[in-house]
Amino acid sequence: MVKFTQIAMKILLVDDARSVVQVMTFRLVSYGYEVVYAENGKVAVDRFSETSPDLVLMDIEMPVMNGFESASRIRALEAQEQWAWTPIIFLTSSDTVQNLVTAIEAGGDDFMSKFVPEPVLHAKMMAMGRIATLRQRLSVANEKLQNLADHDGLTGLVNRRSMDTKLDLLWFESIPAKTAFSLLMLDIDNFKKYNDHYGHQSGDVCLRRVAHSIEATTLESNATGQTKDAFAARYGGEEFAVIVPAASRQAVQALATTIVERVRLLSIPHELNAEWGIVTISVGGAYMDVAEGELVSLFRLADARLYRAKSSGRNCAVMED
Ligand code: GH3
Numbered sequence: 426m427v428k429f430t431q432i433a434m435k436i437l438l439v440d441d442a443r444s445v446v447q448v449m450t451f452r453l454v455s456y457g458y459e460v461v462y463a464e465n466g467k468v469a470v471d472r473f474s475e476t477s478p479d480l481v482l483m484d485i486e487m488p489v490m491n492g493f494e495s496a497s498r499i500r501a502l503e504a505q506e507q508w509a510w511t512p513i514i515f516l517t518s519s520d521t522v523q524n525l526v527t528a529i530e531a532g533g534d535d536f537m538s539k540f541v542p543e544p545v546l547h548a549k550m551m552a553m554g555r556i557a558t559l560r561q562r563l564s565v566a567n568e569k570l571q572n573l574a575d576h577d578g579l580t581g582l583v584n585r586r587s588m589d590t591k592l593d594l595l596w597f598e599s600i601p602a603k604t605a606f607s608l609l610m611l612d613i614d615n616f617k618k619y620n621d622h623y624g625h626q627s628g629d630v631c632l633r634r635v636a637h638s639i640e641a642t643t644l645e646s647n648a649t650g651q652t653k654d655a656f657a658a659r660y661g662g663e664e665f666a667v668i669v670p671a672a673s674r675q676a677v678q679a680l681a682t683t684i685v686e687r688v689r690l691l692s693i694p695h696e697l698n699a700e701w702g703i704v705t706i707s708v709g710g711a712y713m714d715v716a717e718g719e720l721v722s723l724f725r726l727a728d729a730r731l732y733r734a735k736s737s738g739r740n741c742a743v744m745e746d
C-alpha cells in the first residue's frame with residue numbers, strides 16, 4: 426500500500442435526504458474526516474464560503490437550489506481567486522451517461538452513487554484526500570513564492586515592483602473616494618561613506634535596521650489610527666518610500682518627523698556623518714488631492730523635496746516648497 430500522510434479533509438456534504446446524510450456522515454467521520462452539512466444547494470454555497478472545505482459531496486435533486494446550480498455558483502465564487510478549484514463529486518441514485526456529462530459541465534469533477542459500497546467510498550475518499558493534501562502543499566508553496574517575489578531579500582520590505590502594483594491599486598481606490606494621497610521618499614545620509622568606513626557587510630546590517638525602523642514607525646502610525654494602510658517599501662539601494670493613502674496633511678507630517686527621529690534614536694555609529702556621528706536619514710514628502718494631480722507629480726514633488734532636505738543639511742524632513 427502506498428504510504429502518504431494525508432491532511433484530515435473537511436468535507437461539505439450536501440443532501441436533503443436525512444437517511445443518506447446519516448449514513449454518509451457516519452462513514453466519513455469514521456475515516457477521520459470532518460463533515461460540514463448543508464440541506465440544499467443554496468445553503469451549500471453559504472457553507473462553502475464560510476468553511477472552505479477540501480471536498481464537496483453534492484446531491485443533485487434538492488429543494489430551493491439543485492446541485493448543478495449550486496456547483497456553478499461555487500465555481501463562480503472560486504473564479505475570483507487564481508488557483509481555487511475544490512473538487513465536487515455529485516451524489517446520485519441514477520448514474521446515467523447524460524447525468525455524468527451534465528455534472529461535469531456544471532463544474533463537477535466526478536459522479537458517485539449514493540449507495541456506493543462502503544469500501545469503494547473509503548477508497549475514493551483516500552484518493553481525494555491525496556489530492557487535497559497536494560493542493561494544500563501547493564498553496565503553501567505558492568504563498569511562499571509570492572512572498573519572496575513581493576519582498577526585498579535584504580530588508581524584508583515590500584520591493585519596488587510590488588510597491589508599484591499596490592500603489593496603482595490604492596491610487597485607483599482613492600479616486601472615487603476623493604481622498605488625499607501622500608508619499609514620503611527617504612534616503613540614508615552619507616551612506617557611501619558608511620560603506621567605505623565600516624565595510625559593505627556592516628552597511629547591509631545598517632540598511633536592515635533602518636528599514637525595520639521605518640516600517641515599524643509606519644505600522645505604529647496605522648495602529649494608532651493616525652494613518653490607514655500606509656506601508657513602507659525599499660525603493661532601491663539605500664532609498665525607501667512610504668505610501669500613505671487617505672491621511673491628513675498633519676498626520677503625514679507627524680509620521681515623517683517621527684520616522685527621522687526614530688532612525689536617529691537607533692544611534693547607529695557613523696563617524697563620517699557630518700557632526701552627528703550616528704546614522705540619519707533625510708525625507709522628502711508630498712501630499713496631494715487625488716482629484717487634482719497625478720501619481721507621477723507626487724513622486725516628482727517628493728523627490729524634489731528630498732533633494733532640498735539633502736542640500737539644506739540632511740537629517741530632516743521637507744514636506745513643503
Ligand atoms: P547622500 O547623503 O547624498 O544620500 O549620500 P550617500 O552617500 O548616501 O549617497 P550615494 O548615492 O552617493 O551613495 C549611496 C550608497 O548606498 C552607495 C551604495 O554603495 C550604497 N548602497 C546601496 N544599496 C546598498 C546595499 O544593498 N547594501 C549596502 N551595504 N550598500 C548599499
Ligand code: MG
Nearest residue numbers: 441484486487
Ligand atoms: Mg435529493
Ligand code: MG
Nearest residue numbers: 612613614616
Ligand atoms: Mg543616501
Ligand code: MG
Nearest residue numbers: 612662663664
Ligand atoms: Mg540615494
